[in-house]
Amino acid sequence: MKRGMAIQLNWILVLIAGAAIMLFFAGIINFAMKASEAKSNVEILNAMGSIASSIRAGEKLDKPITGLPKSEIRYECSRGGEGQPCSCDLKIGSGGAGFNIDPTLIFFAPSRMATPTLLVKSMDWDAPFRVANFLYFTSTTIRYVFVYDGSSEDFRDLIVGNVHSGLKKEEYEITELDKFKDKNDDQVKFGDFGVRPDDIVASELEGMDDEDASAIMVSGNENKGSISYYQKKEDKWEAVNEVSYSYLGLPQLLGAIFIDESKLFDTENYLCMQEKSFDTMHNVADAYKKRADLILAGYESPSSCFNTYNSAVNGLLELTTLTEDSYSGEIDILNLFTQISTIQAYNDNALTSSCALIY
Amino acid sequence: MKKSQIQIGETIAIMLVFAVLVGLGFAFYVRISKISLQKELLELEEQRAIQKVQSIINLPELICSSERVISENCIDLYKIKAASEKKIFQKLYYQGVFGSSSINVTQLTPAEEEWEIYSNPKGVSASAFYLPVVIHDPIENTNNFGLIKILIYTK
Numbered sequence: 001m002k003r004g005m006a007i008q009l010n011w012i013l014v015l016i017a018g019a020a021i022m023l024f025f026a027g028i029i030n031f032a033m034k035a036s037e038a039k040s041n042v043e044i045l046n047a048m049g050s051i052a053s054s055i056r057a058g059e060k061l062d063k064p065i066t067g068l069p070k071s072e073i074r075y076e077c078s079r080g081g082e083g084q085p086c087s088c089d090l091k092i093g094s095g096g097a098g099f100n101i102d103p104t105l106i107f108f109a110p111s112r113m114a115t116p117t118l119l120v121k122s123m124d125w126d127a128p129f130r131v132a133n134f135l136y137f138t139s140t141t142i143r144y145v146f147v148y149d150g151s152s153e154d155f156r157d158l159i160v161g162n163v164h165s166g167l168k169k170e171e172y173e174i175t176e177l178d179k180f181k182d183k184n185d186d187q188v189k190f191g192d193f194g195v196r197p198d199d200i201v202a203s204e205l206e207g208m209d210d211e212d213a214s215a216i217m218v219s220g221n222e223n224k225g226s227i228s229y230y231q232k233k234e235d236k237w238e239a240v241n242e243v244s245y246s247y248l249g250l251p252q253l254l255g256a257i258f259i260d261e262s263k264l265f266d267t268e269n270y271l272c273m274q275e276k277s278f279d280t281m282h283n284v285a286d287a288y289k290k291r292a293d294l295i296l297a298g299y300e301s302p303s304s305c306f307n308t309y310n311s312a313v314n315g316l317l318e319l320t321t322l323t324e325d326s327y328s329g330e331i332d333i334l335n336l337f338t339q340i341s342t343i344q345a346y347n348d349n350a351l352t353s354s355c356a357l358i359y
Numbered sequence: 360m361k362k363s364q365i366q367i368g369e370t371i372a373i374m375l376v377f378a379v380l381v382g383l384g385f386a387f388y389v390r391i392s393k394i395s396l397q398k399e400l401l402e403l404e405e406q407r408a409i410q411k412v413q414s415i416i417n418l419p420e421l422i423c424s425s426e427r428v429i430s431e432n433c434i435d436l437y438k439i440k441a442a443s444e445k446k447i448f449q450k451l452y453y454q455g456v457f458g459s460s461s462i463n464v465t466q467l468t469p470a471e472e473e474w475e476i477y478s479n480p481k482g483v484s485a486s487a488f489y490l491p492v493v494i495h496d497p498i499e500n501t502n503n504f505g506l507i508k509i510l511i512y513t514k
Contacts (some may be wrong), residue, residue, distance in 0.1 A: 056414030290441035356497035
């Protein structure tokens, strides 16, 4: 081999070796990055999972979860087909690693949340007996703006008094909306009580991406009512799906505020959680009905306890019937609310007649 | 053999030794990571089992309540009877709550009585959890002493 050729071969070998070493280290870095991202995702999932479990254990929560790895969490609910139960997923980061939420957990969260700090709150849903402990998640990067008119001031106070401590929130009377300014927030969500979302704020947020600004219009009171979702479209508000949904009780309304329905992401998150809560109510009511059946069999007829329980059994049966088709049809909220009040009255009767309580 | 050929051979040998050393190091690292991950998974499984036990005794379908006031570590006698006799927890919905497990409630005082309220024994091994509870009789308004036995099955 000539000397010149040997030198050239040496350089080729050095190049190959260099490339191999670089590829090798690039592989290690890539592996380490993926492992670190997976570890971050697991940290977030663990934090959220342990919160979910403590909720199951009946714990009351209102606290921030700080120090989480920086990431974006997406919350999506979907269903296989018409009349089928929906399922919800939490996806973390750009890779979309995530997990399926426990199908029996009633979990309200925006479709997008940014870490490092999440806010978590829980609230019991009673109808009239304890049905479930609802879980609400949101992020400190989301700005909540509550808009009201003079007649819904008390209602607004009730809502604002029950949201997460540490929530980035502001309140405006409808007449003072011109004071609202864009603060370059990640996301802005409006809660409009008794008033339609005003285009004046949509035009103030014109520079913001449409998907980052949304609104919910609430018509009703803390017991029951209806809600409609809106999404910003350039300088105006546009109704999402052109439908309104119902709510029963303050916990479900709070859920509606912290969850969202998005035309852009084709989500039906609120509807999904509403169905789950009524399904849970159906099962709990059924358990109370069967308990009441057994207690009724132990009372002598006629007696005040027998009469109270006899009526309560029918009332509880009606409650289970009203919540039976939570996955396929609209729930009759008005009738349901009346039935809940009736069972409440039977329970008061049971108390005054010294019978076993219905719940 | 010429000097340059020996040099090339040396370089290749060094690279091979380097690659073997790095490969060994990497294999060692992966093995250690796997062991620690398995340990973490085991801990997580135990944690989940405990959380499941806690969630079971806090179910509205079992707990004692007086209007909306919930009593801790207390289950309602007639809710247990309803769950056992009327098979409340055999619905598909409760498979999502209890998973692969079996739940039995035993009243120890005044007279011993046992109820099976859920049974879905799917799995190879089972961890048993025993929880002392108060069993409240709402008609007699008495509190009895009982034990919940929860078997959680794992694959």
